[in-house]
Amino acid sequence: MATVKIKGMRCGHCVESVTKALSGIAGISNVQVDLGKGAAVYEETAPVSAEKIKEVISAIGFEVE
Ligand SMILES: [Cu+2]
Numbered sequence: 001m002a003t004v005k006i007k008g009m010r011c012g013h014c015v016e017s018v019t020k021a022l023s024g025i026a027g028i029s030n031v032q033v034d035l036g037k038g039a040a041v042y043e044e045t046a047p048v049s050a051e052k053i054k055e056v057i058s059a060i061g062f063e064v065e
Pocket of ligand 1: 009010011012013014015
């Protein structure tokens with residue numbers, strides 16, 4: 001399991017957007033976003049670069065810490 005801290009999530013819609021975006025990255029599965037902690041946990045089925053995650057999260061208006 002890997003964890004990524006995400007800034008800017010405020011409600012269930014944000015959680016949904018982030019979950020969808022991360023799940024859409026090849027190599028990432030089983031995404032669970034925790035709004036209270038401002039973090040997402042996921043499994044890597046193939047290596048995914050931190051840059052890729054940053055790019056995808058920024059594209060939907062959030063920020064990786
Ligand atoms: Cu929201």
